[in-house]
Amino acid sequence: xxxxxxxxPLKLICSRIAGRYDLQHGLLTAKSDQRGRxxxxxxxxxxxxxxxxxxxGTGSAGLLAARKTGAGGSVTLFDLSDEMLGQARTKAAMxxxxxxxxxxxxxxxxxxxxxxxFDAVISTYSLCPLYDPDQGALEMYRVVKPGGRIGIAHSxxxxxxxVRWLAxxxxxxxxxxxxxxxxxxxxxxxxxxxxxxxxVILDMMIGVPLWPFRVLVVEKSGE
Ligand SMILES: C[S@@+](CC[C@H](N)C(=O)[O-])C[C@H]1O[C@@H](n2cnc3c(N)ncnc32)[C@H](O)[C@@H]1O
Numbered sequence: 001x002x003x004x005x006x007x008x009p010l011k012l013i014c015s016r017i018a019g020r021y022d023l024q025h026g027l028l029t030a031k032s033d034q035r036g037r038x039x040x041x042x043x044x045x046x047x048x049x050x051x052x053x054x055x056x057g058t059g060s061a062g063l064l065a066a067r068k069t070g071a072g073g074s075v076t077l078f079d080l081s082d083e084m085l086g087q088a089r090t091k092a093a094m095x096x097x098x099x100x101x102x103x104x105x106x107x108x109x110x111x112x113x114x115x116x117x118f119d120a121v122i123s124t125y126s127l128c129p130l131y132d133p134d135q136g137a138l139e140m141y142r143v144v145k146p147g148g149r150i151g152i153a154h155s156x157x158x159x160x161x162x163v164r165w166l167a168x169x170x171x172x173x174x175x176x177x178x179x180x181x182x183x184x185x186x187x188x189x190x191x192x193x194x195x196x197x198x199x200v201i202l203d204m205m206i207g208v209p210l211w212p213f214r215v216l217v218v219e220k221s222g223e
Contacts, residue, residue, distance in 0.1 A: 002175070004131040005183035007080065007107060013178050014057075014081035021084065022058055024180075025125070032207040036153035036215055037061040037124045041068055043202050043217045044151030048072040049119035054108040054140055055079055055126020059088025059101075065122060066097035076102040076118075078111070079126075109135045113143045121150045125213075128155045128184035137189035141196050146222035149201065150193075156205060156214040157186045167210050190216055197221040 005013075017024065025033050041064040045051055049069045053062035056077035066075045075097075079085050085103050092098045106112055108123075109132050121140045127133045133154075140150045158164045167186075174181035190203065198218035207213040 001187060002171070002185040004129060004133070004185070005178070006131060009178070010129055010131075010183050011080050013182055015083040017179050017182070018058065018081065018083035018087050021087065022060065028180075029211055029213075030208050032213065033125065033153075034060065036206055036213045037064060039202075039204070039206070039215045040122050040124055040151035040153050040217070041065050043215075044120045044122055044149045045069055046120070050117075051075045052111075052113070052118045052121045052140075052143060053077050054111070054121060054123045054136070055130075056088060057081075057084045057126065059085070059091055061122055061124040062088065062101070063091060063095055063097060065120075066095075066100045069100065071100070073119075074100050074102060076104060078104045078106060078108060080105065080107060109139060111139045111143050115142055116145045117143045119145055119148050121148070122152070123150075124153045125155070125184070127152060127189055128187055129182055130187075133187040133189050134192040137193055138196060141193060141198060141218070141220060144220050146220050149217055149219050150198075152189065152216045152218075153206075153213050154189070154216075155184055155186045156188070156212045158209060158212055159205075160209075163209050170210055188214075190214075190218075193218045
């Protein structure tokens, strides 16, 4: 796996592209990104849940989660970038779920929340740019309550060798244009979550052949 970018360059890139992120990501993924967000929310969030969206970006998944959790729940949108969260605030202001949202900035590899704080924790495409994706996934696992679920969508390695070779070439080019790649690469956090005791509820590949996404839902043991 390619080494991730550091926090400072990533923050700078995100601040620059925040205004066009939704359009850019949707086009590059042929809109399969939104399908991943919908699947994650559907399989992870229940009515009344207090939810953490880690690496929430412009809030596309967090707003879906806020609709699903309903008036009795809440969604904390947590991200490195104030500018990305600024876009989320703008979107939330046009939505009747605004009062269920909390916004917080920080590093998802060191979440500022106590163990077992949330009913559900989600991450859509935010583990892929992390400098330490395993640590980010373990932090999500730490802050979800026993019996709660974490739902993840992340870039994955294509299964077919020829497609994988092509995808490597595309990634090589994209990494030369950081505003395009946003430091994202294929990751695999399933092993570390299983080792932590997580029970896999859903493990599915979606997306376009050159840029597949893995949707992973894991339940925390020990309720
Ligand atoms: C590809 S975007 C995904 C955003 C959103 N979840 C979505 O579904 O579109 C990656 C997001 O992860 C955030 N991010 C990257 N590294 C982070 C870190 N260490 N802690 C918190 N957020 C981080 C970026 O600021 C960016 O908003």
